Amino acid sequence: MQKYPVADILDVCVEAGRVMLENGAETYRVEDTLYRIAKSYNLIYINVFVVPTALILTVQGSDGQDHTELLRMTDRQTNLEKVSMVNDLSRQLAQRALPPAKVKVKLLNIKNTPRNFSRWQSNLAIALACGGFPLLFGGTYTDIIPAVVAGGLGHIVYEAVNAWTNVSFFAEMVASFFIGLLAVLFISLGFGQDINIIIIASVMSLVPGMAITNSFRDLMAGHLLAGVAVLAKALLTAGAIGIGIAMVLTFL
Amino acid sequence: MNLNYLSYFAAALIATFGFGVLYNVPTRTLFASSISGAVGWIVYYFLAFEIELDLFVGVGVAAFLVAFFSQWYARHFKMPVIVFAIPGIIPLVPGGSAYNMMRAFIEGNPEMALMFATETFLISGAIAVGLSVNSGLFQVFSNRAFGKREKRYLP
Numbered sequence: 001m002q003k004y005p006v007a008d009i010l011d012v013c014v015e016a017g018r019v020m021l022e023n024g025a026e027t028y029r030v031e032d033t034l035y036r037i038a039k040s041y042n043l044i045y046i047n048v049f050v051v052p053t054a055l056i057l058t059v060q061g062s063d064g065q066d067h068t069e070l071l072r073m074t075d076r077q078t079n080l081e082k083v084s085m086v087n088d089l090s091r092q093l094a095q096r097a098l099p100p101a102k103v104k105v106k107l108l109n110i111k112n113t114p115r116n117f118s119r120w121q122s123n124l125a126i127a128l129a130c131g132g133f134p135l136l137f138g139g140t141y142t143d144i145i146p147a148v149v150a151g152g153l154g155h156i157v158y159e160a161v162n163a164w165t166n167v168s169f170f171a172e173m174v175a176s177f178f179i180g181l182l183a184v185l186f187i188s189l190g191f192g193q194d195i196n197i198i199i200i201a202s203v204m205s206l207v208p209g210m211a212i213t214n215s216f217r218d219l220m221a222g223h224l225l226a227g228v229a230v231l232a233k234a235l236l237t238a239g240a241i242g243i244g245i246a247m248v249l250t251f252l
Numbered sequence: 253m254n255l256n257y258l259s260y261f262a263a264a265l266i267a268t269f270g271f272g273v274l275y276n277v278p279t280r281t282l283f284a285s286s287i288s289g290a291v292g293w294i295v296y297y298f299l300a301f302e303i304e305l306d307l308f309v310g311v312g313v314a315a316f317l318v319a320f321f322s323q324w325y326a327r328h329f330k331m332p333v334i335v336f337a338i339p340g341i342i343p344l345v346p347g348g349s350a351y352n353m354m355r356a357f358i359e360g361n362p363e364m365a366l367m368f369a370t371e372t373f374l375i376s377g378a379i380a381v382g383l384s385v386n387s388g389l390f391q392v393f394s395n396r397a398f399g400k401r402e403k404r405y406l407p
Contacts, residue, residue, distance in 0.1 A: 025334065078274070078276070078338075079276040080275050080277050080278070080334065080338065081276050081335075083332065083334065084331045084335050087331070087332045116276055116279050117273050117276070121273065122273050122274050122276075125269065125270040125272075125273035126271075126274055127270075128269075128270050129266060129267045129268075129269065129271055129274075130267075130270075131263075132264065132265075132270070133263070134263075135260060136260065136263055136264060136293065136343055137348050200347065200351050200352075203347070203351055204347045205271075207347035207351055209342075209345030209346050209350055209376075210338065210342070212372065212373075212376045213379045213380060215376075216376045216377055217383060217384065219380075220384050238353065239354055241354060242351070242354025242355050245351070246355060246358040249359075250359070
């Protein structure tokens with residue numbers, strides 16, 4: 001027997017799922033967490049279906065009535081701190097079911113948590129990270145400074161274009177075109193040795209290596225729909241980067 | 253050669269750290285995940301380029317090790333594994349081959365592109381295998397008793 005209306009519980013579940021999915025949690029984790037939250041309120045016949053762009057949740061209350069809620073997702077980013085906070089919240093709920101209104105306030109707090117680092121700090125960190133990759137890809141020490149500059153500026157361009165046009169394909173293409181231009185410029189000025197190493201290291205913040213790996217994990221866990229969707233997105237991103245770089249290298 | 257390893261360690265550490273900041277990893281775990289990423293890369297380098305095993309084996313073992321570190325950190329910091337595993341596998345991720353694949357395709361060199369595509373998918377598959385084998389083992393050999401543990405929701 002539930003102490004709270006089923007609709008309120010469902011709202012809480014969907015809100016938690018939205019926060020997790022928006023911030024880059026894997027689909028199986030979202031399904032698992034929503035199932036646990038719904039279960040801690042003694043709901044029965046819980047069915048959760050999550051793909052990267054949508055979320056469907058169906059439960060049955062003790063009055064025998066089925067309730068369904070659908071959530072459509074648009075923008076995604078990666079913010080692992082929020083994922084971890086929602087995970088903590090679901091563990092608390094498993095210990096003791098709080099009233100849905102209280103949980104809603106907690107979720108709102110999680111949603112409004114600021115990022116740990118300002119935009120400039122994270123851009124600087126990405127630039128430094130790009131400086132680490134030339135060594136890992138078998139380049140020399142002279143390739144580090146061009147990679148830092150091109151990687152950092154490229155990521156700034158990507159963020160700016162993405163915020164402006166809201167089409168990530170286009171933003172990736174423009175950013176990798178810009179990175180290619182910078183790399184050619186650096187080579188012709190005499191900084192750095194291998195243009196390929198510089199370009200690969202600088203586009204690392206755009207390249208969908210993470211997405212390809214995650215899609216394989218989803219596929220192996222049996223989430224075929226999510227895995228294929230993420231793989232398609234990753235290949236599209238790789239295509240955008242390839243087009244951007246190829247434009248520079250063929251026309252110059 | 254030792255200096256070489258040290259500089260690779262530093263490079264992988266910085267790379268993981270930077271991506272940790274981009275993904276907004278909680279501040280107190282940032283350094284821990286960086287270390288697991290750097291150790292994973294060193295193991296991969298040693299297996300794949302010093303002993304010259306298959307790329308698949310090297311990446312798989314390194315990913316398994318990163319996942320092992322992440323599971324341990326997850327218990328220590330009481331946070332989900334993903335917080336540590338995602339930055340940790342960044343140096344292993346096949347960004348270079350994915351880029352090379354797409355570039356070869358667009359420049360009209362299908363054989364080369366197919367070679368890089370195979371490499372990309374093999375490496376991604378190896379990382380995924382390493383991570384899933386580790387999480388499977390941890391679920392089986394978890395400290396909690398079998399009967400009491402609630403099963404993960406897998407529809």
